[in-house]
Amino acid sequence: MQVTVSINDQEYTRDVEPRMLLVHFLRDELGLTGTHWGCDTSNCGTCVVLMDGEPVKSCTLLAATAAGHEIKTVEGLEVDGVLDPVQQGFTEMHGLQCGFCTPGMMLTARALLDRNPNPTEEEIREAISGQICRCTGYATIVRSVRWAAEHPAAPAPSSEEVTA
Amino acid sequence: MATTEERPIGFGRMKRKEDARFIRGQGNYVDDVQLPGMLHGAILRSPVAHARIVSIDTSAALQHPKVHAVITGKDLEGLNLAWMPTLSYDTQAVLATDKVRFQGQEVAFVIADDRYSARDALELIDVEYDTLPAVVNARKALDADAPVIRDDKENQTDNHIFDWESGDRAATDEVFARADVVVEQDMLYPRSHPAPMETCGAVADMDKVSGKLTLWCTTQAPHAHRTVYALVAGLPEHKIRVISPDIGGGFGNKVPVYPGYVCAVVGSIVTGKPVKWMEDRSENLMSTGFARDYVMKGGIAATREGKITGIRVDVIADHGAFNATAQPTKYPAGFFHVFTGSYDIEAAHCKVTGVYTNKAPGGVAYACSFRVTEAVYLVERMVDCLADELGIDPAELRLRNLLRPDQFPYECKTGWVYDSGDYERTLRKAMEIIGYEQLRREQAELRGRGELMGIGVGFFTEAVGAGPRKHMDILGLGMNDGAELRIHPTGKAQLSLSVQTQGQGHETTFAQIVAEELGIPPEDIDVVHGDTDTTPYGLGTYGSRSTPVSGAATALAARKARDKARIVASAMLEVAPDDLEWEKGRWFVKGDPEKGATIQEIAMAAHGVIELPAGVEGGLDAETVYDPPNLTFPFGAYICVVDVDPDTAKVKVRRFVAVDDCGTRINPMIIEGQVHGGLTDGVGMALMELIAFDEDGNCLGGSLMDYLIPTALECPDWETDHTVTPSPHHPIGAKGIGESATVGSPPTIVNAIVDALKPYGVRHIDMPCTPSRVWDAMQGKAAPPQ
Numbered sequence: 022m023q024v025t026v027s028i029n030d031q032e033y034t035r036d037v038e039p040r041m042l043l044v045h046f047l048r049d050e051l052g053l054t055g056t057h058w059g060c061d062t063s064n065c066g067t068c069v070v071l072m073d074g075e076p077v078k079s080c081t082l083l084a085a086t087a088a089g090h091e092i093k094t095v096e097g098l099e100v101d102g103v104l105d106p107v108q109q110g111f112t113e114m115h116g117l118q119c120g121f122c123t124p125g126m127m128l129t130a131r132a133l134l135d136r137n138p139n140p141t142e143e144e145i146r147e148a149i150s151g152q153i154c155r156c157t158g159y160a161t162i163v164r165s166v167r168w169a170a171e172h173p174a175a176p177a178p179s180s181e182e183v184t185a
Numbered sequence: 186m187a188t189t190e191e192r193p194i195g196f197g198r199m200k201r202k203e204d205a206r207f208i209r210g211q212g213n214y215v216d217d218v219q220l221p222g223m224l225h226g227a228i229l230r231s232p233v234a235h236a237r238i239v240s241i242d243t244s245a246a247l248q249h250p251k252v253h254a255v256i257t258g259k260d261l262e263g264l265n266l267a268w269m270p271t272l273s274y275d276t277q278a279v280l281a282t283d284k285v286r287f288q289g290q291e292v293a294f295v296i297a298d299d300r301y302s303a304r305d306a307l308e309l310i311d312v313e314y315d316t317l318p319a320v321v322n323a324r325k326a327l328d329a330d331a332p333v334i335r336d337d338k339e340n341q342t343d344n345h346i347f348d349w350e351s352g353d354r355a356a357t358d359e360v361f362a363r364a365d366v367v368v369e370q371d372m373l374y375p376r377s378h379p380a381p382m383e384t385c386g387a388v389a390d391m392d393k394v395s396g397k398l399t400l401w402c403t404t405q406a407p408h409a410h411r412t413v414y415a416l417v418a419g420l421p422e423h424k425i426r427v428i429s430p431d432i433g434g435g436f437g438n439k440v441p442v443y444p445g446y447v448c449a450v451v452g453s454i455v456t457g458k459p460v461k462w463m464e465d466r467s468e469n470l471m472s473t474g475f476a477r478d479y480v481m482k483g484g485i486a487a488t489r490e491g492k493i494t495g496i497r498v499d500v501i502a503d504h505g506a507f508n509a510t511a512q513p514t515k516y517p518a519g520f521f522h523v524f525t526g527s528y529d530i531e532a533a534h535c536k537v538t539g540v541y542t543n544k545a546p547g548g549v550a551y552a553c554s555f556r557v558t559e560a561v562y563l564v565e566r567m568v569d570c571l572a573d574e575l576g577i578d579p580a581e582l583r584l585r586n587l588l589r590p591d592q593f594p595y596e597c598k599t600g601w602v603y604d605s606g607d608y609e610r611t612l613r614k615a616m617e618i619i620g621y622e623q624l625r626r627e628q629a630e631l632r633g634r635g636e637l638m639g640i641g642v643g644f645f646t647e648a649v650g651a652g653p654r655k656h657m658d659i660l661g662l663g664m665n666d667g668a669e670l671r672i673h674p675t676g677k678a679q680l681s682l683s684v685q686t687q688g689q690g691h692e693t694t695f696a697q698i699v700a701e702e703l704g705i706p707p708e709d710i711d712v713v714h715g716d717t718d719t720t721p722y723g724l725g726t727y728g729s730r731s732t733p734v735s736g737a738a739t740a741l742a743a744r745k746a747r748d749k750a751r752i753v754a755s756a757m758l759e760v761a762p763d764d765l766e767w768e769k770g771r772w773f774v775k776g777d778p779e780k781g782a783t784i785q786e787i788a789m790a791a792h793g794v795i796e797l798p799a800g801v802e803g804g805l806d807a808e809t810v811y812d813p814p815n816l817t818f819p820f821g822a823y824i825c826v827v828d829v830d831p832d833t834a835k836v837k838v839r840r841f842v843a844v845d846d847c848g849t850r851i852n853p854m855i856i857e858g859q860v861h862g863g864l865t866d867g868v869g870m871a872l873m874e875l876i877a878f879d880e881d882g883n884c885l886g887g888s889l890m891d892y893l894i895p896t897a898l899e900c901p902d903w904e905t906d907h908t909v910t911p912s913p914h915h916p917i918g919a920k921g922i923g924e925s926a927t928v929g930s931p932p933t934i935v936n937a938i939v940d941a942l943k944p945y946g947v948r949h950i951d952m953p954c955t956p957s958r959v960w961d962a963m964q965g966k967a968a969p970p971q
Contacts, residue, residue: 038301045300054217055210057433059382060466064889067382067433095210104208112204115854118862119688120207121214121382121433146897153889155382155434156688158861159897 026087028053029097037084044068046084047094055095055124059153066152069125070094076129078151095124098131106169107131116165118156125152130166139170194769195701198854202708203692212431216463218388218401224253226452226462227303228445229293229310230472231285234321234543234882235332236314238281238292246295246309251302253456255310256294256448258282268337269417269447272440272659273517275346275508276338277546279444285314286334286506287545288884289471294448296456300463319543319882320344323480323503326540334506334541346508346539351522351599352497357534360495364486368570373951373969374559376478376503376544376876377869378470378886379551380894381687383433385473386463389449393457399426402446405435406725408683409662411717413442416660418450429715435687436866437550438474440511440727471887474511474547475876478503479521479559480969485567491577493528493586498563500537502548508539509546511727512555513657513664519549519556520648522599526564527608527646527820528586533598543882552866552927554647555728561645565932566949569642569939573948578625579642579936580616580824584609587644594913601648603818604912604920605848611908612644615822615844618906624826632944637829638839641937645929646820649921650733654812659724665812666730667721668738670699670746672805674792676785678705680742682714683723684735689923690855691731695739697851698917702743703750703784704770721808729819729921732851733912738811740916745807750787752801757782757790817912817920821845823933829941834960836872836938842904845925848911849918860926861903867930868895871938875953875970 025034026043028051035050047053047070058080059067068080071093098105107130110116117123126149133140133148140148145166146159154162193199206212243255258280261267268276281292293310297303318332325331326344335341361367388401398420404410407427415422432439445462452460464473479500486495502518504510512519518537525533549555568586572579587608588595595603616622624640631638654663669681680699682691691714696707713719723735747767754772755762758780765772765781773781782790791805826840843860850856873893876886886892911918931952938954939947942963950962951969961967 040301048216049219049299052219053210054214055212057214057383058216059384060889062466062888062890065382065466099209108208111208112200115201115858117204117207117688118690118858119382119432119434120203120212123207124210127208142902150896150898153382153894153896155380155436155865155894156862157858158863158865158903159900160861160903161858163897163902 022085024084024088026084026092028092029094039085041084043079043082043084043087047079053094053096057121057124064153066125067122069128069152071128071132074132074135076132093128095127098127105131106172107134107166109172110165110168114161114164114168116157116162122152122154126154126162130169134170138173140166193697194704194706196697196851199693199697199707199852201690201693202696203690214383214431214433215386215388215401215403220388220390220459223459223461224296224298224456225300225303226294226296226449226460227307228291228448228468229295229307230468231281231288231290231292233285233314233316234288234319235286235317237284237317239313239315241293242311243293246306249302249306249309251298252295252306254296254452256280256451256455261451264451266418266447266451269442271507271509272511273508277507277509279447283337287543288882289468289545291444294452296452296460321542321878321880321882323478323501323540323542326542334543344541346504346541347517348536348538349517350536352534353532353598354534357495357497357532360532361484361486364494365489366574367484367486368567368574369484370567370570370949372481372483372566372949374477374479374481374562375952375970377476377551377874378876378892379436379438379476380470380892381434381436381438384464384466384469385439385443385445387446387449388459388461389453390459391453397424397426398450399428400450401428401430403432403439404429405439405685405687405727407685407715407717408722409659409724410442412662413660427717429685432685432687436552437476437727439687441474441509443473466889467887470876470892471884472545474550475545476548476551476553477559478548481563483563483567485571487571491575491582491585493530495532496525496530496564496567497534498524500535502537502539503542503544504539504548505542505544505546507546510549511659512549513651513659515656520554521556521560523557523601523648524560524564525597525599526561527588527644529588529592530598544878552863552924554649554924554928555651557647558928561928562932565643565645566935569936570948580612580621583612583642583644587612602815603646604815604914605910606646606818606820607908607910608644608820611820611844611846612822614906614908615824615842618904619824619840619842621824635831637831637941639827639829639937639941641825641933641940643823643929643933643936646818647729647925647928648816648818649729649924650813650817651728651730652813652816662724664724665810666723666735666738667808667810668735668742669721669808670742670806672746672788674789676705676788678710680710680712680739681720682712682735683721684726684731685715687726689731689859690852694851694855698736698739699743702740703747705784729923732919733817733915733921734811734813736919737813737916738809741811742807742809745809746805749805749807750784752798753787753791754782756795756797757787814914817848817915819847819920819922819925821925821929823929825933825937827934827937827941829938829959834956834963836954836959838868838901838934840904841901843926844906844908845922846908846910847922847925848909848915848920850907850909851919856922857905859922860905863924863926864903864930865895865900866927867934868899870931871934871952871954872899873953873955877970
């Protein structure tokens, strides 16, 4: 079947099997491999993307279901060469190690800050509680999101530029 | 040359160089590899734990329009690949031929156009099994009537793998016989799983023209894997390139060679196309390297005043259906014999018996430092049991027995030579940070009101950085690592490493080591790793060995370059090399500090036209292979506060203070991150994580709905601090930190829970301390998990 999905403000049309999961649509059909796959059972959250601004697990959503919705992936966080404060926060506060859960964590953080610009530690922990990180122990992720909350506009230039 | 906290030229807090790609979703993990014409593989697995294979019918699967090939054990037999050697000199079935020996074992491999079709075709394969009774309980594996699992092996008439001993049994028995107090305790370190967020997988691409195999693979040891493939498949080693790209967490899960990797390679040879195989989460949990599964009978002897005199333990080690643990050859129980811990003990003895069961193979994984986790758990639980028996505060009992600084280097009763330590300082620091005395007062008050609060103390010493080649090898490969440093004419550098990062931040910390030695800013140093074609040989990243071994190799290569730079500088400045003095980043003339040359200027001159002394080659490049003279011995003091709900038996970790000593600290931010991760593992193991089986050998922990991993809600805001006791034999004094917290935290948390339950007369609970298991303990019905 033909599916058209809007991803990071761009429309993509592909002919796919009706059963194709959104995560595989993103990764295999579009090459947007920043969204990861980790468990099949909606437990790990490495596949989290935003659908109309809300975090969803793209391993339990059909690509066809996403048609007509706005999907945002990690690739859409940086705009015109300017990092999202969440991205900056994760590197400032060491919110990542292996990087596998990071895209999903950052997108959930973005959604949280959009509805609650100044979340408490408890609110951040609650927001990311559907996602698993095996490396960080979460404290630095909490600090990363707090950093983003405290630097909401264009992030201040850091002492070491993070460049591609 | 100014060094600031945020931008050090050398050691200090510095943001990670590798973050730039990860925060943009631009990491390159194995499943991100897409090659033209690539096919996808999937594995059919055994639904039962133990059965004879009567027949396998693949005809319907082969009819599937998108299927290219179906490979079975019979096909592999023709290639002499049905079985492969394990890292413990055993054999493991790649695809089962005679029997299946655990639920989830590999039976057939389907190659299709896409991952969905490959999975569809698995449903079309018809396997007839003749089910056999399963051996599930390791305690019963050696019973006379236990079915023999490995009847494929000549002369194997039971499920026994090995017996291994360390220490002095007679001396230990004598100490126990005359001891004032002896405490015995059975305990289980249950089976858990590292479960990295990225599962295991590979992309194999055999180029038929050149005969070269390129294998992108989730491996923590790309070079060792290359050699194993050369030995297993008979491929010439120079025609194998193993690429370990970005790895989404390893924790020991990605050390072994798995059947799926071999199948991908065979699949590419058979089809002539690249083949990708990625396991799903259930496959990861059910078939790849698990951790622990040690059934332990411990004993500790002491004087009435609390001087520990002896410790002993008998272990049944459940290795699953194939002995596939990865550890130095000489040590079938890994470094478990470091179980005398951090204490000055008169006599010690351990005996470990390895057995086969109808469970997945593995055992050495999950940040265990080659079984130091099990050792530290045993000794730290035993010390708490002794404290309970003697009525001495557990912190006080430890203070009475910790090794003193003047005892180092200290040879323990099982032969390890601990390099350095100042244990009391570290424990006292942890007690001060958490407010130990105040907490004890609070606990007494709460107990008076029927509330259950526990304070757990733990102290650990690790043995990491394997290791000296005269003692340590894997499959005959000495556990050394190489480093190659190239210094370009403009003074920028490239460092190639044999070890591989799975999140540890090597691209940053190893650049910092070079920066510290040469004064080249870390951002001017590119760290290359994870590709056997472009990096020097070495055994890889596990057992906290990267900094102790490769970090040393890096520092020594940089020092070679520095020595060479001195000769070049002497030619530039027209003085004798002995007249030059080093300050970070430049050689200058003694007594005339204005006259000197920076490392960048020297690099250009080294590549330039300046005349060098006879016999001195141009350039500053240097390489080294490091053979450590000893292991390093990081240590730490951990204290944990838990609250147990008396009505629901739910445990909440309220506070956790970790004071670690990993010697010289390269990047404190990364160290803290490593500690946080390990503490979270501890919460998982102590409270949640369990790979259980039913009596038929069905795995009950085969998904993340059943195998529970801590989320942000189960973890407190970790409190970390440190002391610094450098390793005297390591070039920069660093000891390694990657697994310290995973080793130290589980007994600390269990000690806290048992402490909370003191009013119930509980002396021990086996992990995981789930509400139901804690509740049973409160009712006096504690039993080990199955």
